[in-house]
Amino acid sequence: MxxxxxxxxxxxxxxxxxxxxxxxxxxxxxxxxxxxxxxxxxxxxxxxxxxxxxxxxxxxxxxxxxxxxxxxxxxxxxxxxxxxxxxxxxxxxxxxxxxxxxxxxxxxxxxxxxxxxxxxxxxxxxxxxxxxxxxxxxxxxxxxxxxxxxxxxxxxxxxxxxxxxxxxxxxxxxxxxxxxxxxxxxxxxxxxxxxxxxxxxxxxxxxxxxxxxxxxxxIKTPYVERKSERMTTRGPGCFKEGLVECDYYFVDKIDMDGIQIFHNTNPFLIMSVSEGKGTINHIPIKKGDHFIIPNGLKDYTLEGKLSIIISGINK
The missing domain is CATH 2.60.120.10 (Jelly Rolls)
Known part of the structure; x- marks a missing residue:
């Protein structure tokens, strides 16, 4: 490859x-x-x-x-x-x-x-x-x-x-x-x-x-509480939450129970499997695996019953 x-x-x-x-x-x-x-x-x-x-x-x-x-x-x-x-x-x-x-x-x-x-x-x-x-x-x-x-x-x-x-x-x-x-x-x-x-x-x-x-x-004074606003979207067999987006990173969470094709427009993505098991592009993945989707791989397929934390930087 x-x-x-x-x-x-x-x-x-x-x-x-x-x-x-x-x-x-x-x-x-x-x-x-x-x-x-x-x-x-x-x-x-x-x-x-x-x-x-x-x-x-x-x-x-x-x-x-x-x-x-x-x-x-x-x-x-x-x-x-x-x-x-x-x-x-x-x-x-x-x-x-x-x-x-x-x-x-x-x-x-x-x-x-x-x-x-x-x-x-x-x-x-x-x-x-x-x-x-x-x-x-x-x-x-x-x-x-x-x-x-x-x-x-x-x-x-x-x-x-x-x-x-x-x-x-x-x-x-x-x-x-x-x-x-x-x-x-x-x-x-x-x-x-x-x-x-x-x-x-x-x-x-x-x-x-x-x-x-x-x-x-x-230390910043006074302390100002930062509220977490979680944006959610649903797809076939997929539930996605946007957890945060700041100057340094964005973090999302995906819960999968099925199969879904994703298209990446970011420079790269970091993925951490937090629960379950499945595949990415037919490669087995499980809880505790961590991997990077490089820039050259624009489309990828996730399948299985699993939760993934995704992070990256904005362009």
């Missing part, structure tokens, strides 16, 4: 975390490094976790290499790095309360890094689970006071969460995934996180680094 029309299946990269668990192994059947595997970097060309291609003409190549040397696969879009990073996050324990910078701040303070807008699709969670998004400070002065007094329960905003919920986390938003939540995260290709509070946990006997001043710099 012409390499420009081959679907690119990715080999994920796994990161152990102090708060990680084993659901990436038990639910997705990944070969994870330990019982504390917190993150699956499923589609990534970031230097801290560069995925390799698992099939076809480019088998064994790093995604970053394809971005550099075969930009035609991605519609010849501009940019010095692959723009997106797709993760599955297994939070056995609470993550640190944190915030991310925008492109401008990260570019100045983090050696030219991208900032980090991200969004979460809740794959599963415990009953009565909550996540942390936003804060209650009226202005920067009150924010600084609450932080220095360590009034975390007064500062942070907890909201209930259930399977299938979706949240957009803009740069400058205080947030944390909490224990018992499994999330598919779509984000800018950045690994910059400012920890505001880490529940006084120890890693190898010492507290993990906090980034209080940088956090104060980038």
């Amino acid at each position: 012409n390499g420009e029309k081959e679907i690119l299946f990715l080999n994920p990269v796994f990161l152990e975390q102090i708060w990680g668990g084993n659901r990436l192994a038990t639910e997705f059947h990944y070969d994870t490094p330990s019982e504390r595997t917190g993150e699956c970097w499923a589609v990534s060309a970031h230097e801290n976790g560069d995925c390799t291609i698992g099939n076809g003409t480019y088998k064994g190549e790093f995604l970053s290499t394809l971005w550099k040397d075969h930009r035609e696969l991605f519609g010849n879009v501009k940019g010095d790095r692959f723009p997106l990073l797709i993760k599955i996050i297994d939070a056995k324990e609470d993550l640190a309360i944190q915030v991310h910078p925008d492109d401008n701040y990260a570019g100045i303070h983090e050696n030219g890094s991208l900032g980090k807008a991200e969004c979460w699709y809740v794959l599963d969670c415990n009953e009565n689970a909550e996540i942390i998004i936003g804060h209650n400070a009226r202005d920067k002065e009150e924010l600084i006071e609450m932080i220095h007094k360590k009034e975390w329960n007064r500062l942070i905003r907890r909201i209930p969460v259930k399977k299938g919920d979706f949240f957009q986390i803009d740069p400058g938003t205080v947030h944390a995934i909490t224990a018992g939540i499994l999330i598919l995260e779509t984000q800018q290709s950045s690994d910059i996180t400012y920890r505001l509070y880490d529940f006084d946990r120890l890693s190898n006997g010492v507290p993990r680094e906090l980034h209080i001043e940088k956090s104060i710099d980038v």
Whole structure:
């Protein structure tokens, strides 16, 4: 097959975390490094976790290499790095309360890094689970006071969460995934996180680094809640939801129970199978598979009973 029309299946990269668990192994059947595997970097060309291609003409190549040397696969879009990073996050324990910078701040303070807008699709969670998004400070002065007094329960905003919920986390938003939540995260290709509070946990006997001043710099006050408006369309055996569209990415969800031909007008598409199994262009796919539809493949056929999270960038 012409390499420009081959679907690119990715080999994920796994990161152990102090708060990680084993659901990436038990639910997705990944070969994870330990019982504390917190993150699956499923589609990534970031230097801290560069995925390799698992099939076809480019088998064994790093995604970053394809971005550099075969930009035609991605519609010849501009940019010095692959723009997106797709993760599955297994939070056995609470993550640190944190915030991310925008492109401008990260570019100045983090050696030219991208900032980090991200969004979460809740794959599963415990009953009565909550996540942390936003804060209650009226202005920067009150924010600084609450932080220095360590009034975390007064500062942070907890909201209930259930399977299938979706949240957009803009740069400058205080947030944390909490224990018992499994999330598919779509984000800018950045690994910059400012920890505001880490529940006084120890890693190898010492507290993990906090980034209080940088956090104060980038937290937006007051917090303005961002409502998720999910646009839905139905086709034969297919239900599609538009989850978000922002400056950095769009994310859709497709639920299939049948067969459907799709036409792609975007430079490329990233797909993650979140439930079920089926085929794409007669190639078997199942829960936990992640792949890229390259620019040369304009039409593709999905068949089966499955759910897929789709992301990409606008032209």
